[in-house]
Amino acid sequence: MQQLIVQKASDIMSLIDKVSVSTQELPLRVPFRTSRHVVTRASSVRVTITLENGLVGVGSGTPNEVVTGDTMASLEAILQELTPTLIGADLNDWTALLARVQGLITGNGPAKAAIELALYDLRAQSFGVDLPTLLGARQARVESDMTISIHPLPEMIAEAKQIAAQGFRAVKIKVGGGYLDDDLQRIQMIADALGPGHQLRLDANQAWTVAEAAEALRALAATHLPIEFVEQPVAANDVAGMRALTAMHLLPIMADESVFSYADALNILAQHAADYVNIKLMKTGGLSEATKINAACAARHVPCMVGAMIEPSTSLRAAVAFAAAHPNVHFVDLDPIFMVADAQPGLATDGPVLMFD
Incomplete structure (x- = not known):
């Protein structure tokens, strides 16, 4: 089968003709x-790549000024400058092409992701399969959690009740940025509003010092609520702090902003600085680096989550495919599809389940 696929890909004209x-x-x-x-x-910059044979691939990158350091203006400017250099490149020279994309610029994960996802789209088409099949998934469907962001408490409680009615079994709650007692009250009242049978996931987005996080972990553990993990409790570069909190063994710690690259993941894993790792394609610069990070985590028995920025379906489709293809992905946080006001092409939903349309 592999020989047939390779032959099919090599029989077509695979040079990049146009990029927009x-x-x-x-x-x-x-x-x-x-x-x-x-x-x-949900803001994004789309990259459309056309091959000489007429196949068209689309990818997108979403900036996040406080996480990836990008803005829409900077992301668009970088892509306008870099994408023309890909014209004439051969899709069949796949490994070298991915290395070329990752080497185009330092950092700037969303720009690399936009290009990579368009290339993966083309590669799947050239093999006559969808992206989940290309990545090795048996089915293109995953179950996501839903996030309750920081609002006045009555709004958060009302949102929790709505989420429970929609069938979500896991709920992510944004915490931090205020008093711990307020966070504890919100978490307890949201848990009460959700009712039994729901898992809670907490995300501090680097809001606490190590001392504050340690206090929070002790207080949260004492509630005996069904908390699956506490995500990025301290600053992304405070790996020692992450290690100390993980070593408390009170609640599982997830690294998010601490892991952009394969090298970041190896550092976190080597120092036992997290129980779980959150992979986001906008951080990793696309699927190739995400695959390496997940493999490193799987080898060390550290489960992963696939998350996202506030993205459109163009890039969320790739995240769904990646999550569906990797058994080491135990958690899925792709709820932006439920946040956008208008229907999104390419992805269908059934309660908390996302699937290729």
Whole structure:
């Protein structure tokens, strides 16, 4: 079968003929608030790559000024400058092409992701399969959690009840940026509003010092609530702090902003600085680096989550495919599809389940 696939790909004209860049802004139903920023739109820069044989691949990158350091303006400018250098490249020279994309610029994960996802789209088409099949998934469906961002408490409670009614079994709660007692009250009241049978996931977005996080972990553990993990409790570069909190063994610790690259993942794993790792394609620069990170985690028996920025379906489809293809992905946090006001092409939903349309 592999020989047939390779032959099919090599029989076609696979040179990149054209590349175009455009922007997309999709309003959210309600603003999304964390301890660090407020998001009102799913903003992205789309990359469209056309091969000489007429196949068209589309990818997109979403900036996040407080996480990846990008803005829409900077992301678009970088892609307008870099993408023309890919014209004439051969899709069949796959490994070298991916290395070339990752070497185009330092950092700038969303720009690399936009290009890579367009290339993966083309590669799947050239093999006559969808992206989940290309990545090795048996089925293109995953179950996501839903996030409750920081709002006045009555709004958060009302949202929790709505989420429970929609069938979500896991709920992520944004915490931090205020008093711990307020966080504890919100978590308890949200848990009560959800009712039994729901798992809680907490995300501090680097809001606490190590001392504050340790106090929070002790207080949270004492509640005996069904908390699956506490995500990125301290600053991304405080690996020693992450290690100390993980060593407390009170609640599982997940690294998010601490892991952008394969090298970051190896550092976290070597220092036992997290129980879980959150992989986001906008951080990793696409699927190739995400695959390496997941493999490193799997080899050390550290489960992963696949998350996202506030993204459109173009890039969320790739995240769904990646999550579906890797058994080491135990958690899925791809709820932006439920936040965008308008229907998104390419992904269908059934309660908390996302699937290729």
